[in-house]
Amino acid sequence: MGETARDALRVDDYHAHAPSPSSHVTLAEFAASPWASPPWLARVLAAAWGCIWGSFVNVVIHRVPRDVSVVRPGSQCPACGSPLRAIDNIPVISWLLLRGRARCCGARISPRYVVVELLGGLLGLAIFDVVVGALPGDTTIAHAAAIFLADFALAMALLAAAFIDAEHMYLPDAVTIGGTIFGVATPGLRAMSWFDALFGAGIGFLGVWLPFIVGYKALRGRVGMGLGDAKLVMLAGAWFGWPGVVFAVFAGAVQATLAAGIVLLARGKIEEPESVRTDREVLVRAADAGDEEARQALEADPLGTAPAEGIMAARLPFGPFLCVAILEWMLAGAWIQERWEF
Numbered sequence: 001m002g003e004t005a006r007d008a009l010r011v012d013d014y015h016a017h018a019p020s021p022s023s024h025v026t027l028a029e030f031a032a033s034p035w036a037s038p039p040w041l042a043r044v045l046a047a048a049w050g051c052i053w054g055s056f057v058n059v060v061i062h063r064v065p066r067d068v069s070v071v072r073p074g075s076q077c078p079a080c081g082s083p084l085r086a087i088d089n090i091p092v093i094s095w096l097l098l099r100g101r102a103r104c105c106g107a108r109i110s111p112r113y114v115v116v117e118l119l120g121g122l123l124g125l126a127i128f129d130v131v132v133g134a135l136p137g138d139t140t141i142a143h144a145a146a147i148f149l150a151d152f153a154l155a156m157a158l159l160a161a162a163f164i165d166a167e168h169m170y171l172p173d174a175v176t177i178g179g180t181i182f183g184v185a186t187p188g189l190r191a192m193s194w195f196d197a198l199f200g201a202g203i204g205f206l207g208v209w210l211p212f213i214v215g216y217k218a219l220r221g222r223v224g225m226g227l228g229d230a231k232l233v234m235l236a237g238a239w240f241g242w243p244g245v246v247f248a249v250f251a252g253a254v255q256a257t258l259a260a261g262i263v264l265l266a267r268g269k270i271e272e273p274e275s276v277r278t279d280r281e282v283l284v285r286a287a288d289a290g291d292e293e294a295r296q297a298l299e300a301d302p303l304g305t306a307p308a309e310g311i312m313a314a315r316l317p318f319g320p321f322l323c324v325a326i327l328e329w330m331l332a333g334a335w336i337q338e339r340w341e342f
């Protein structure tokens with residue numbers, strides 16, 4: 001086996017193997033080749049790759065809720081808008097060297113930037129280690145790379161969605177619907193059938209929409225979850241079938257309850273995110289001044305009225321907890337299913 005891999009990868013022999021030898025090399029052959037040493041190099045690369053994309057996720061978190069292109073202009077200082085030089089835009093390192101301040105204007109740069117970059121790196125490393133590491137040795141490098149890239153893309157989308165929902169209490173359709181379409185298009189990367197993916201997506205959406213949106217509204221006059229949450233659970237089903245749906249909803253709810261308990265103990269109350277309140281205040285002022293569009297926007301939005309007093313009316317974004325649960329299932333789902341035959 002080791003000899004074959006060495007032969008296949010030697011540059012002299014490259015043309016002797018038809019038609020494209022690299023895509024036929026398996027993980028086992030690659031691991032035995034000189035390309036795979038030192039063994040930690042691939043891990044470092046996966047983590048660095050993750051930090052770089054984490055840096056892009058920061059741009060998405062900042063710009064998508066403000067309706068600004070994520071591509072142009074290039075990276076800017078979030079405080080004064082000056083373009084960032086490449087040297088000041090190195091993930092994690094620049095933030096540490098500049099001690100969390102912008103070089104241009106000296107403004108404090110939120111630690112969120114470095115946290116998101118580190119989470120990107122951690123997710124890159126985890127997907128490489130756990131998901132790719134669990135693939136059978138006869139998996140081709142090309143197939144393993146496709147699995148890594150797809151899971152990594154989902155992880156970055158969920159990372160962005162979690163922070164956007166935590167701050168603004170909405171989940172972008174680009175993530176929830178776009179992610180669902182991507183999941184339904186790629187079941188082969190997760191050894192699933194098309195049916196599993198479509199059935200999972202359907203169960204995911206209806207399983208949240210019917211009880212928590214239609215049913216809750218009929219009983220209590222307000223929705224128990226947002227439509228964005230239903231679309232996010234639909235994504236979980238498209239990627240991981242019905243077991244992914246069950247896990248996302250239950251693990252998400254358990255973790256949200258724990259977090260709510262911790263916030264209550266620490267602060268005595270759960271406040272809605274600041275930008276949700278300020279966005280509403282802007283709309284209310286516009287509506288009071290006679291702006292008809294603002295008035296309709298307030299009426300249509302479940303966040304259009306200030307939350308009632310009391311813990312049962314507290315507004316806690318559920319999306320971040322769903323995102324965490326979906327990532328947990330991506331990394332540990334196979335292990336959980338094996339253990340509990342679920």
Ligand SMILES: [Zn+2]
Pocket residue numbers: 077078079080081082102103104105106107
């Ligand atoms: Zn600045």
